[in-house]
Amino acid sequence: MTEETKNEFKVKFRGVRGSYPCANKKFMQYGGNTSCVEVNVGGHLVILDAGTGLIDLGSDLMKEHIISGSHLMERKPIEATMLLSHIHQDHILGFTFFAPNHVPTSKINVFGTSNYNETLADELAQLLFTKSFPIDLGDIAANLNICDINDNECIILRHGSEPIIKNTCDKECDFEVAADDVVITSYKSYAHPQEGVTIYKIAYKGKSLVYATDKETYFGGDKKLANFARGCDLLIHDSQYTTEDYLNPHSPKQGFGHSTFDMALESQDYCHAKKVIFYHYDPSYDDEKLNTISKFYGDIADKADFSYEGLEISIL
Numbered sequence: 001m002t003e004e005t006k007n008e009f010k011v012k013f014r015g016v017r018g019s020y021p022c023a024n025k026k027f028m029q030y031g032g033n034t035s036c037v038e039v040n041v042g043g044h045l046v047i048l049d050a051g052t053g054l055i056d057l058g059s060d061l062m063k064e065h066i067i068s069g070s071h072l073m074e075r076k077p078i079e080a081t082m083l084l085s086h087i088h089q090d091h092i093l094g095f096t097f098f099a100p101n102h103v104p105t106s107k108i109n110v111f112g113t114s115n116y117n118e119t120l121a122d123e124l125a126q127l128l129f130t131k132s133f134p135i136d137l138g139d140i141a142a143n144l145n146i147c148d149i150n151d152n153e154c155i156i157l158r159h160g161s162e163p164i165i166k167n168t169c170d171k172e173c174d175f176e177v178a179a180d181d182v183v184i185t186s187y188k189s190y191a192h193p194q195e196g197v198t199i200y201k202i203a204y205k206g207k208s209l210v211y212a213t214d215k216e217t218y219f220g221g222d223k224k225l226a227n228f229a230r231g232c233d234l235l236i237h238d239s240q241y242t243t244e245d246y247l248n249p250h251s252p253k254q255g256f257g258h259s260t261f262d263m264a265l266e267s268q269d270y271c272h273a274k275k276v277i278f279y280h281y282d283p284s285y286d287d288e289k290l291n292t293i294s295k296f297y298g299d300i301a302d303k304a305d306f307s308y309e310g311l312e313i314s315i316l
Contacts (some may be wrong), residue, residue, distance in 0.1 A: 005043040006180065009204050009316035011234065012038040015053020016307040018214075018240050018258070018280040019090050026286035031309030034090040035213060035280060037236065041204050041316075042182045044157045047082040048200065048211045048236075053309065054094030062099045077105040081155070081163060083184065084112030085213050086197045087123055095124070096133050106142035109163050111149045113188055113198050121146040149186060149198075157182040179205070187228055191216040192257030199228065207315045208232040210273070213280050216256070217263035226270040233315050235271060236307070237264035239278035242293060258282075261297065265304060279307045 015021075015033030022032035034051030045061075047054065061078050069075035078100040085091055100106040114120040124146065125137040137144075149155065149165065156164040158181050168185070177183055183203045189212075190196040197214045210229040215238055217225070229235055240258035247254070259267075261278055268276035281290060294306050305311075 005040070007205075007316060008043070009041045009207055009209075009314065010039070011209060011313045011315065012040075013053075013279075013307045013309060013311045014038055014057045015049075015051045015094075016279055016281060016309060017051075017090075017283055018238075019283045021052045021090075021093070022283050022286075024286070026288070029287040029308065030281065030290050030306070032283075033309060034093060035085075036094060037211065039202060039209065041202060042157070042180055043159060044182055045080045046157075046182070046184070046202060047080055049085055049091045049213070050082060050093070050095040050098065051091050052094045055097045055099075058094075058097070058099040058101075062103075065100070065103070072103075072105060075105065077107060078103065079107045080109070081157060081184075082108060082110045083186075083200050083211075084110065084120070084198070085200070085211070086192065086195065087112070087120075087127060088214070089127075091214075092124070092128060096128050101140050101142045101144065104141045104143075108142050108144050110144065110146045111155060111163075111184075113150065113186075113196075114148050115195050119146075120148050151187050154186070155184040157184070185228075187224065189215045189222075189224070191218070191222070193255075197257070199225065201228065201232065205316060209234045209236070209315060210271075211236045212267070213238045214257060215259065216254075217259045217267050221266060221270040223270075225267060229267075229271040229273060232271060232273045233275070234313065235264075235268055235273035235276045236279050237267055237276050238280045239264045240280050240282045245282070261293065265300070268303065274303075276304045277307050277313075278304065 015036040033053035035049040036051045036053030037048040039046040112120045129137045152169040185201045192214045200211045202209045210232045238259045239261045243260045246260045
């Protein structure tokens, strides 16, 4: 780890679309790929969700990997921690086509929550492999470790060791965090059909990022999110609909498990987040529509911004 990467906490948006990818010239400005956010923090690569935006990230990682050495075993291995909010198709579509998964020197740790009857590995195997892909999950070349994480657990990323999982409720648990540790906490929100969604917080050197996609914020605010994200530097919040579309009397979106732009701003106020990023746009919202919405919210640029593929933000 260099001094430069040690002091790095950078976010890059790889996919910002919800529901399904949009391969259309009307979606060039904001992008048509589904959910994926790249976070380089303290010398670690953390990937939030595995939508189709993951594919381009994998291609970029492979380019860096190839130029790092002449032969496979001489090259710098690709290492990543992947956090899945949930396993709806738009959040996992890129997983099988993530090129580092198919390189034997890669080390990929995947975390997420599962239902009561199956593990996350079992669910991914059934959804993405077996009958829907030419190889099985067990045939992946990389050192792939898929782990279930619960509400009362956190992940510590420490250099020179595998991710450490700590139970935050255990009073006897030694929960000391070193200055260079990246701490990932999470909680399960049930405001998204059918199994809920996991909200993540990444904290490093007194700065924090909260990833809250695919959640429907309650009218009057979500106290659990407010407590979890309080004072965060960056809140990435689901903003699938305008308020008008959400409350449309002919085809209302209430109960779909997604928020509006106004709900995202309301969450920012409750959380006292320094900045909120609108995220997970409805696939019917093309560039023209999003530009119109952006103009409407133009006077709050200091506290909110619209995500788009390639947007980079430095937190530290």
